[in-house]
Amino acid sequence: MVEEAAQEIFLKAFTQLDSYEGRGSMEGWLTRIATNTCLNMLRSAKRRPELSLADLTEDESHWLDTNSETAGDKLQTVEDKLVASDLADKLLVTLPAEDQVALLMMDGENASVKEVAEATGWSESKVKVRAFRARRKLREAMEKLLGPKTVGREGKVAQ
Amino acid sequence: MNHKHIIEILDNSPLPRLSQSDLELVKSHSKECESCAHAYQAARLSTMIISERAGSAIEPTPFFQTRVMAAWRERQAQENVPAWSRLWRSSRALVSSMALATAALGVLSFFAPAIPSAGNETASTYSAEAVLMGQQSEDQMSYEQVLSAIYNDDDDDDVR
Numbered sequence: 001m002v003e004e005a006a007q008e009i010f011l012k013a014f015t016q017l018d019s020y021e022g023r024g025s026m027e028g029w030l031t032r033i034a035t036n037t038c039l040n041m042l043r044s045a046k047r048r049p050e051l052s053l054a055d056l057t058e059d060e061s062h063w064l065d066t067n068s069e070t071a072g073d074k075l076q077t078v079e080d081k082l083v084a085s086d087l088a089d090k091l092l093v094t095l096p097a098e099d100q101v102a103l104l105m106m107d108g109e110n111a112s113v114k115e116v117a118e119a120t121g122w123s124e125s126k127v128k129v130r131a132f133r134a135r136r137k138l139r140e141a142m143e144k145l146l147g148p149k150t151v152g153r154e155g156k157v158a159q
Numbered sequence: 160m161n162h163k164h165i166i167e168i169l170d171n172s173p174l175p176r177l178s179q180s181d182l183e184l185v186k187s188h189s190k191e192c193e194s195c196a197h198a199y200q201a202a203r204l205s206t207m208i209i210s211e212r213a214g215s216a217i218e219p220t221p222f223f224q225t226r227v228m229a230a231w232r233e234r235q236a237q238e239n240v241p242a243w244s245r246l247w248r249s250s251r252a253l254v255s256s257m258a259l260a261t262a263a264l265g266v267l268s269f270f271a272p273a274i275p276s277a278g279n280e281t282a283s284t285y286s287a288e289a290v291l292m293g294q295q296s297e298d299q300m301s302y303e304q305v306l307s308a309i310y311n312d313d314d315d316d317d318v319r
Contacts, residue, residue, distance in 0.1 A: 007223050015230055067207065068200055081211050088212035091205075107173040107206060108213025135205070136170045142201035 005041050009034045028118065035101060035119045042097035051094055051141055059083045060090075068146055091141055098122075099134035106131045165195045169202045 012033050020029050053061065063083045092100050101120065105111040106127075111119075116127045165188050168181050177185070189196035247254075300308070 007226065010223070011226055011230060014227060015234070064204070067204060081215070084208045084211040085215050088208035091208070092212070103209060104213050108209045110173075110175075132170055135173070135202075138205045138209070139169065139198060139201045142205050143197055146197065146201055146204070148197070 005034075005038055008041070009037050012037060031119045032121075035105075039097055039101055039120070042100055045093070045097075047096070048090075048093045051090055051145065053145060053147070055090065056087070056145070060087050063087065064145060091138055094141060095134055095137055098130050099137065102127055102130035103134035103138065107135070162192060162195055165189075165192070166198055169198055174202055174206045 009030075013030055016033070020026070056064070059079075060083055063080065064087075067080075092103075095103070102116060105116045105119065106113070113124050113127050113131075116122070116131075117124045120127070122130070165185055168177065168185055174182075185195070185199055189199045
């Protein structure tokens, strides 16, 4: 789906090049096309109601076990990164399209509220609310996946 | 420390953007509170997977170039169409309807003589008048008839 979106964005940018009036930055114009395309594709995609441990692969379960016990915030191996990315995909589809966009832009790409507002055309307060809700839902979904065992087993969070 | 307050700190902004004091607050509280420790753990892992997802590079599929080239050719073909052709495309409906109307008028004018018109009605009226006049002339007495009628009357008087 991501590859499809990337194709669609570049194709739209190419075919709609005439509509770029040169007023704003080219990057901003392209970001807006990308955001709208992604939003439309995410809206048309089916949402998964909830993710359970049974939906995870063995690698993903192992990844969760390993990384919940270690304190590092950075993933070292390519395999770990791929598994993390797949897990993110599975969790993100449980969120509404708008929440996914707000979360990925703000938390993934470190965009500011203003930047997200400009790219999506939403108000800044809407961006904040969307990101807050998305973070909460993702955290709660992750808590369910982790289950009570992680903290119970260790007795405390890995520092 | 309020449990709700810690959860709000975690949900308000991404973990890497938390201030040092907030982060210390969350960590120290998590040592004592199991549910907040669980929430912090989940927030930390969520941040990790979202960062990985956003950071992964997307390779375009082999069909991308084909699609771009097809779009390019289509656009070039549109630009190469001559001006008169584009004008014809836009005004085709109008010109067609005008031609149709002209043809209809031509057909109508061709069959018009067969339909009785105002001039013919005048002519037929004139003919009818002529017939009537003819009848009138038949009713009128000729000169000989007038004379014979006069003299006959005179003859009748003499007989009396």
